[in-house]
Amino acid sequence: MQTALKCINTPFQQIFYGAPGTGKSHAVKKETEAWEGRDRVVRTTFHPDSDYFTFVGAYKPTTESVQRYDIYNKPMTRDGVPVMEQIITYEFVEQAFLQAYIDAWKNRDEPEFLIIEEINRGNCAQVFGDLFQLLDRGDDGYSEYAIRADRDLQKHLSKAFEDVEIADYPNIKTGKELLLPSNLYIRATMNTSDQSLFPIDSAFKRRWDWKYVPISKGNDNGKELNWMIDVDGGLYDWWTFVRTINKHVFDTTNSEDKQLGFFFCKAKDNIISAETFVCKVIFYLWNDVFKDFGFDDKIFDDNEDNENTKLSFDKFYMANGNVNEGKIKMFLENLGMMPIEEYSEEVDDESENSNGKTIPKYSINGSSEQFSTPNAVRYIIENYAKQNENISVDEMIQLWNGIAERNNLLVPTWQPSPNDNQPFANKRRVKIEWGNSIVWLIMGWTEALFKKFIQNVKQKLDISIERVN
Numbered sequence: 001m002q003t004a005l006k007c008i009n010t011p012f013q014q015i016f017y018g019a020p021g022t023g024k025s026h027a028v029k030k031e032t033e034a035w036e037g038r039d040r041v042v043r044t045t046f047h048p049d050s051d052y053f054t055f056v057g058a059y060k061p062t063t064e065s066v067q068r069y070d071i072y073n074k075p076m077t078r079d080g081v082p083v084m085e086q087i088i089t090y091e092f093v094e095q096a097f098l099q100a101y102i103d104a105w106k107n108r109d110e111p112e113f114l115i116i117e118e119i120n121r122g123n124c125a126q127v128f129g130d131l132f133q134l135l136d137r138g139d140d141g142y143s144e145y146a147i148r149a150d151r152d153l154q155k156h157l158s159k160a161f162e163d164v165e166i167a168d169y170p171n172i173k174t175g176k177e178l179l180l181p182s183n184l185y186i187r188a189t190m191n192t193s194d195q196s197l198f199p200i201d202s203a204f205k206r207r208w209d210w211k212y213v214p215i216s217k218g219n220d221n222g223k224e225l226n227w228m229i230d231v232d233g234g235l236y237d238w239w240t241f242v243r244t245i246n247k248h249v250f251d252t253t254n255s256e257d258k259q260l261g262f263f264f265c266k267a268k269d270n271i272i273s274a275e276t277f278v279c280k281v282i283f284y285l286w287n288d289v290f291k292d293f294g295f296d297d298k299i300f301d302d303n304e305d306n307e308n309t310k311l312s313f314d315k316f317y318m319a320n321g322n323v324n325e326g327k328i329k330m331f332l333e334n335l336g337m338m339p340i341e342e343y344s345e346e347v348d349d350e351s352e353n354s355n356g357k358t359i360p361k362y363s364i365n366g367s368s369e370q371f372s373t374p375n376a377v378r379y380i381i382e383n384y385a386k387q388n389e390n391i392s393v394d395e396m397i398q399l400w401n402g403i404a405e406r407n408n409l410l411v412p413t414w415q416p417s418p419n420d421n422q423p424f425a426n427k428r429r430v431k432i433e434w435g436n437s438i439v440w441l442i443m444g445w446t447e448a449l450f451k452k453f454i455q456n457v458k459q460k461l462d463i464s465i466e467r468v469n
Contacts, residue, residue, distance in 0.1 A: 011209035012137050013186040015119060018213035019256060021264030024189040025117060027213055032113045032187065040103070043115045044096035046122030048198075052129040057098045059090045059152060092156040097131065102160050104184035105172060111183050119188035123198045134180045135207035141182025146171070149178055192257040193288070215246065218262035227267040229332075231274050232325040234339030236332055238262075238272055240408050244335050248299060249289055258289045278316045278323045282331075286313040299334040302327075336406035336449070338442075361469045370468055373450055374443040378430065380463060381410075381441060385434035393437050403456045406449060410439045 010031070016024040032041050044055065068076045068083040076083040094102070096114060104112035125132070134143040149157060157175030164173065171177040188208075217239050218225040227238035239262065246259040265272060265280040290300075295310050302311045311334075315327050332338075361370040364379060371379055381400055385391070391399075397410045410432070432441050445453075454465045 010185065012141060012180075012182075012184075013135060013188075013207065014209040014211055015188045015190055016211050016213055017190040017192055019215055019259045019261050020191045020193055021261030022213040022215055023218065023261065023263050024191075024213045026263070027211075028115055028187045028189060032115065035111060035113060038110065040110055041113045041115060042096050042100040042103070043117065045117040046119050046124075046127060048121065048123075050122035050127050052127060052131075053095070055095055055097050055127045056129075056131070057092060057094045057153070057156070060093045061088050062091055063087070064089045092152060094156075098156075100184060101178070101180070102157070104181050105161065105166060106164050108181055108183050111185055114184065114186045116186065116188040118191070120190045120198055120200055124200055124204050128204075131178070132204065132207075134178060137180065137182075143180040146177040146179045149175055153178075213261075215242070215256075215259060215261050225262070225267075225270065227262075227270050227272060228340070229272045229274070229277050231277070231328045231332065231339075234329070235271075236337055237340055237408070238267070240337060240411075241332070241335070244337065244408075245285070248297065248335075249285075252290060252293045252297070260284075274323050274325050274328055277328065282313065282316055282328075299331070301334055302330065304330070333448075336401075336404070337408060338406075338445075338449075360467055362465050363468050365464050366466070373445050376465060377404075377409075377445070377450075377453065378432075378441055378443070380457065380465075381432055384461070385432055385437075389435045391434075391437075393439055396432075396437070396439060403453065403460055404449065405452050405456065406442075408442050410441060412439060 016027055018024055029036075035041055063086045065084045066087055068085045070076050096116075100112050100114035128135075130147050133145050133147050136144045138144045154175040157178075158173070159175075161173045161175065166173040169177075169179065172179055218227070228235040229238055229241060242260050242262060242264070249259050250256060260281070264284075265276055295312075300311045302309055302315065305315075311327060311331055316324050318324050359372055361372060362376045363370060364376060385396065393412060397412065400410050401408070429440050429442055432439050457463045457465065
């Protein structure tokens with residue numbers, strides 16, 4: 001039989017790695033889904049108790065119904081029906097590796113995939129054993145070195161390949177040797193945050209191709225996913241949260257391993273509930289990320305508690321076991337985040353809004369012109385952009401988000417533009433243009449954030465903002 005050609009233009013064994021929630025398993029699924037329906041995919045998950053026999057196969061006890069005999073060795077019957085009894089026997093049971101291995105050799109015209117989830121949660125040296133040698137592939141895709149099968153495995157393989165034509169590899173057909181065929185592809189996933197479980201040695205690493213899955217905004221078949229966190233009826237942008245908290249994680253740990261990917265938790269109908277947010281995200285951040293580094297950062301401040309001025313994890317739950325959405329809002333506000341629906345004042349020249357509440361007006365550097373809160377910010381930033389036309393988009397965003405102590409005051413235009421499904425979006429998001437550059441300005445403010453803005457813009461740019469009504 002002619003050896004099979006390489007079926008697809010891809011590495012023979014590859015590990016997808018990255019921060020938790022980046023979509024590593026999804027990337028593997030996308031690559032293999034065409035063959036899933038053809039029963040050409042075998043999956044397994046490594047864990048601390050995984051070993052060679054749970055990965056390859058071994059003899060296991062099973063029950064079998066057999067004819068019962070009397071003391072004279074005659075078959076026993078009752079009313080003409082044979083009397084049966086259950087006895088314990090042993091048979092060889094294939095595990096994930098052997099299932100994929102046998103299927104690959106039986107049909108070398110199609111690719112076979114062995115998928116290993118969480119590969120570093122198992123002791124790879126122990127699990128692979130002498131299979132390690134098979135990972136050295138030649139240019140033709142076959143293992144360069146065969147390994148000899150033990151007697152039990154040889155007996156099982158010879159029976160499995162009894163009706164299979166493998167004339168070019170006679171020792172494979174008889175089960176005497178094991179050799180990976182060119183149509184057997186191995187895929188694995190690894191969370192970089194779990195590297196301490198079972199470190200993978202360099203010799204093992206060299207036999208794999210590695211594909212880094214970066215943290216990026218999620219999409220479904222090319223369509224961006226705009227997930228929201230629902231907290232007490234307010235919707236907070238999940239992707240903005242991920243990028244914001246990841247900056248704090250990196251600044252604290254000096255590592256990307258503990259950062260969150262877009263798919264760290266799952267949304268239902270594009271909404272992440274407050275319950276899910278606390279039990280998945282807050283729990284992870286408090287117990288796996290910041291616990292070893294402390295909670296001194298201002299993002300953990302609790303300005304409502306004079307005795308314990310920090311947001312401890314227990315504060316996110318009330319006495320009845322329900323999540324404390326007020327504390328979630330406080331944490332998100334500490335991060336500089338606001339609900340996407342919220343805006344402080346109507347962007348107009350009226351002195352009162354529809355509820356009869358006076359809208360604050362401000363002058364800039366003592367001018368006679370008066371501005372509402374969002375228009376004052378807009379005026380200052382637009383003037384700055386005009387006077388600094390050579391400033392880059394990244395520099396603008398970094399400067400003004402720093403002054404505002406918000407990570408979403410200015411956002412790049414690759415973020416979704418306003419649409420009818422975003423309440424107040426057209427009032428909350430406006431373009432700031434200079435030269436050939438454009439950013440979005442988010443118009444919503446809280447009183448506390450605007451006070452910080454007034455202080456910082458005075459200190460850093462010597463621009464004075466004073467209330468006039």
